[in-house]
Amino acid sequence: MSGVHADRADAAPAPATAEPARRRVEPSFVIALLGLVVSAYLTVEHYTSPALLACPEGATINCAKVTSSVWSSLLGVPVALLGLLFFVAMSLLVSPAGWRRRVLDPVRVLGAAAGVVMALYLVWVELFRVDALCLWCTGAHLCAVGLLASVLWRVANRERAPG
Amino acid sequence: MPSSSQKSSASGSSSSSARAGARARLAAEQAKQQQRRRRLTWFVLPVVLVVVVVAALVVVKVSGVGDRPVVQPAATGAAADRVVTAVSSVPAAVLDQVGAGSGVTPPKRVDAPALTADGKPRVLYVGAEYCPYCAAERWAVVVAMSRFGTYSGLGQTASAAQDVFPSTPTLSFHGASYTSPTVAFTGVETESNQVAGSGYAPLDSLSAADEQLFSTYNAPPYVESGGSIPFVDVGGTYLISGASFTPQVLQGMTHEQVAAALSDPTSPVARSVDGAANVVTAAVCTTTKQLPAAVCGSAGVQAAAKTLG
Numbered sequence: 001m002s003g004v005h006a007d008r009a010d011a012a013p014a015p016a017t018a019e020p021a022r023r024r025v026e027p028s029f030v031i032a033l034l035g036l037v038v039s040a041y042l043t044v045e046h047y048t049s050p051a052l053l054a055c056p057e058g059a060t061i062n063c064a065k066v067t068s069s070v071w072s073s074l075l076g077v078p079v080a081l082l083g084l085l086f087f088v089a090m091s092l093l094v095s096p097a098g099w100r101r102r103v104l105d106p107v108r109v110l111g112a113a114a115g116v117v118m119a120l121y122l123v124w125v126e127l128f129r130v131d132a133l134c135l136w137c138t139g140a141h142l143c144a145v146g147l148l149a150s151v152l153w154r155v156a157n158r159e160r161a162p163g
Numbered sequence: 164m165p166s167s168s169q170k171s172s173a174s175g176s177s178s179s180s181a182r183a184g185a186r187a188r189l190a191a192e193q194a195k196q197q198q199r200r201r202r203l204t205w206f207v208l209p210v211v212l213v214v215v216v217v218a219a220l221v222v223v224k225v226s227g228v229g230d231r232p233v234v235q236p237a238a239t240g241a242a243a244d245r246v247v248t249a250v251s252s253v254p255a256a257v258l259d260q261v262g263a264g265s266g267v268t269p270p271k272r273v274d275a276p277a278l279t280a281d282g283k284p285r286v287l288y289v290g291a292e293y294c295p296y297c298a299a300e301r302w303a304v305v306v307a308m309s310r311f312g313t314y315s316g317l318g319q320t321a322s323a324a325q326d327v328f329p330s331t332p333t334l335s336f337h338g339a340s341y342t343s344p345t346v347a348f349t350g351v352e353t354e355s356n357q358v359a360g361s362g363y364a365p366l367d368s369l370s371a372a373d374e375q376l377f378s379t380y381n382a383p384p385y386v387e388s389g390g391s392i393p394f395v396d397v398g399g400t401y402l403i404s405g406a407s408f409t410p411q412v413l414q415g416m417t418h419e420q421v422a423a424a425l426s427d428p429t430s431p432v433a434r435s436v437d438g439a440a441n442v443v444t445a446a447v448c449t450t451t452k453q454l455p456a457a458v459c460g461s462a463g464v465q466a467a468a469k470t471l472g
Binding site for chain 1: 198201202204205206209210213216217220221224325326327328411
């Protein structure tokens with residue numbers, strides 16, 4: 001590949017007159033880490049006591065009702081654990097080091113899209129099967145959507161960039 | 164003075180440079196348009212699609228289309244004799260073998276004014292029939308209190324079908340009475356398991372004194388989170404807020420199956436319910452001066468007493 005790509009670690013140094021490059025916070029990485037924390041909390045609660053989730057317990061908002069329902073596992077694997085594994089994988093893929101591997105872009109996009117599809121499925125389950133919403137789960141779902149948006153934005157802005 | 168050929172050459176060079184500039188601007192414009200198309204294809208459309216799907220789900224939910232009909236659990240009826248008999252006469256040998264059981268959260272020691280009635284220490288239970296955690300706790304409370312006295316008029320019901328641990332089989336204190344020479348008992352079921360409006364139909368009311376006690380001691384720092392049910396005050400000495408064990412062990416069982424399992428010390432139900440019952444018994448014994456001795460001095464209760472704070 002000829003030319004210089006901003007994402008490459010071996011990018012040409014900036015001209016001496018240019019301002020020193022500021023270390024940019026990678027939004028997708030921040031969102032993935034946030035999702036990681038939320039899903040880790042849900043996983044711990046799943047394996048300890050779902051009744052202890054810090055979440056209001058009412059007719060509409062009821063975390064324990066959602067996380068202890070029959071829908072809280074998929075093929076015998078707790079959904080919370082699946083979420084944790086997802087955010088672990090995505091955190092690696094969208095880490096600053098991960099973004100330098102442009103060949104992983106399709107994996108990033110497909111992974112983030114799979115996360116959103118799963119989130120939409122779980123929102124459907126909450127609304128139409130469990131009849132309750134879990135605030136922590138909603139936080140994880142928002143992270144999945146935000147992750148997809150940030151990954152797409154990043155890919156769209158560097159796809160076919162010079163070089 | 165430049166010659167005419169020089170002028171021509173300069174003019175040609177200028178128009179060539181203008182054309183190159185125009186081409187560059189055109190290329191830049193095309194690149195911008197490409198970038199906009201890429202953003203539209205890669206970013207805007209998928210994100211809009213997600214937002215539309217979520218909005219559609221919410222609209223369908225709010226409009227009520229696709230809602231499943233509310234499932235009302237069977238209304239509370241009188242408990243079957245064989246169930247009451249099995250629960251109120253769990254063999255002492257089984258209770259001794261179970262001891263403190265497994266997965267049982269002990270009550271919390273509290274320094275509150277003694278809770279009494281008719282000169283006897285009193286146990287106050289506050290719950291609701293729809294509540295799955297109350298459903299689990301009632302089994303243990305009935306097993307424990309049956310060692311000090313006798314219930315009559317116990318109901319047989321199940322927790323709400325829509326809640327967590329749906330339709331957990333249980334008994335009900337609504338309309339029940341209790342007699343004992345050593346301890347008094349008050350069982351209050353504030354709501355039924357029948358859906359009414361956005362909640363459940365009201366049932367029993369707390370007395371003003373018990374309401375005051377409930378609001379005072381069912382709140383931090385006495386318990387971890389305020390207002391939880393079930394709430395059990397054992398003579399002002401120990402508090403239970405929330406189930407002592409997970410209702411999961413009762414899932415899918417009938418009342419008869421639960422009652423029968425209480426006499427099998429190896430069953431998960433006995434390990435949870437009988438274990439919690441021994442712990443409650445040990446707590447009650449601290450208020451009855453360890454009477455009756457046959458109960459309070461039993462191996463199961465003594466083992467459970469060690470878990471009390």
